[in-house]
Amino acid sequence: SGYKKTTEKAHGQIEIREYYQxxxxxxxxxxxxxxxxxxxxMEKKTIRRGETEKEEYRYYISSLCEDIELFSRAVRGHWAVESMHWHLDVTxxxxxxxxxxxxxxxxxxxIRKWCLSMLKLIEIRGTKMSLRRKRFNISFAPAQFIEELMKI
Known part of the structure; x- marks a missing residue:
């Protein structure tokens, strides 16, 4: 049986992922x-933020032979695609x-995927704004944001 553990700091929290195959x-x-x-x-994801801890479990059936490195990359890739689709729908x-x-x-x-990638690049000074809100704000002054994008 295969096992892999990763630890990452992201968004002010620690994410520990354990993969079993x-x-x-x-x-x-x-x-x-x-x-x-x-x-x-199975992927066990533990999220630690301050004193709180949350665990998530996801189970998979696979046509892959046991290869824990490939399995962990496939799991992460799957959720990256799901996240992009969620952003496209919400935004x-x-x-x-x-x-x-x-x-x-x-x-x-x-075009929507291209716009989504541009929205992620644009920083609106002093704010933590959702992509949907950025899209709304940009519609009022597109030239300002195009200039900002060209600087990147």
Whole structure:
């Protein structure tokens, strides 16, 4: 069985991630229904902020052979993609998009991702502003923010 532990400081908190992976899957009920199942894994995430501590557990079935480095990167990559989709929906209401033309919808998605990356680069002095709020503020004075982006 594979095991990996990482510790990171981020956003004023300490995040400890423990990854477990095993190919021992014989005990899984109805294993045959999971075509290509080669391993199972778990991520235990412990978040420490001051005196408080919170634990989260996520479980995975996988077609990967046991390789804890690859498994941990796949887990982190999956949640990075989920986070980006969440930001796109909250900031641009992407899930409400009803564009039927496939090419137009793809182009809009690319533009929203590009805008999201620019919003993350823009610092509005003295404020911790959500991306949605930044988007709203920029709509009133776009030239000012374009100048700021060009300096980066």
């Amino acid at each position: 095993t190919e021992e899957t014989a005990w899984i009920y109805q294993k045959k229904q999971w075509k290509g199942l080669k391993s199972i894994g 641009f209401k992407e899930d409400a998009n009803t564009t039927l033309d496939k090419t137009a919808a793809q182009n809009q998605n690319i």
